[in-house]
Amino acid sequence: MQDLSDNEWIAQTTYCVAELYSQGTRQTFDLGKFQSNLNGHAEDNLIAALVARTTSGAIAHGTYDLLIILNRSPCTSLMPELKANHVPACMTRLIDLQENGLGNGTWRFNIQLNYRHLYGGNPSSNWNRALNAFGVQQGAASGIGIMHGVGYYDVGVAIEMSKLQ
Numbered sequence: 001m002q003d004l005s006d007n008e009w010i011a012q013t014t015y016c017v018a019e020l021y022s023q024g025t026r027q028t029f030d031l032g033k034f035q036s037n038l039n040g041h042a043e044d045n046l047i048a049a050l051v052a053r054t055t056s057g058a059i060a061h062g063t064y065d066l067l068i069i070l071n072r073s074p075c076t077s078l079m080p081e082l083k084a085n086h087v088p089a090c091m092t093r094l095i096d097l098q099e100n101g102l103g104n105g106t107w108r109f110n111i112q113l114n115y116r117h118l119y120g121g122n123p124s125s126n127w128n129r130a131l132n133a134f135g136v137q138q139g140a141a142s143g144i145g146i147m148h149g150v151g152y153y154d155v156g157v158a159i160e161m162s163k164l165q
């Protein structure tokens, strides 16, 4: 798994790195680094890559730990709609992935999410951060393992923590 640079950790742009781990085969699949761009938020681009790699057969059917490390927490549907074409908020999409997997459940994911700070929205505000704090609670209630704050943004620590889940 890649790390985020100091500039990426503090960037306005959302960055994430992600990997899959199969407890069955003990194989790790580095999914790469993603950022928000014209195609969507960093999480949208990660999910698109995951869909591409599962439907192509590059990733076999099964259950995986999906470790995601983000500089900012996923956006929540509790905020005003952020995306074009009514694409759901990132936390909504991640909860769907946690609960339903892909390919009618033939790929399942136990998501471990680590973020450095709460997303403030655009324009950013403490009100939006408060809404995103509730969004994080919704993610945790769906079964997503979530860690945040100082000490947890270190990628190496996060990988070790995901093994304890």
Ligand SMILES: [Zn+2]
Binding pocket: 041, 042, 043, 074, 075, 089, 090, 091
């Ligand atoms: Zn988002």
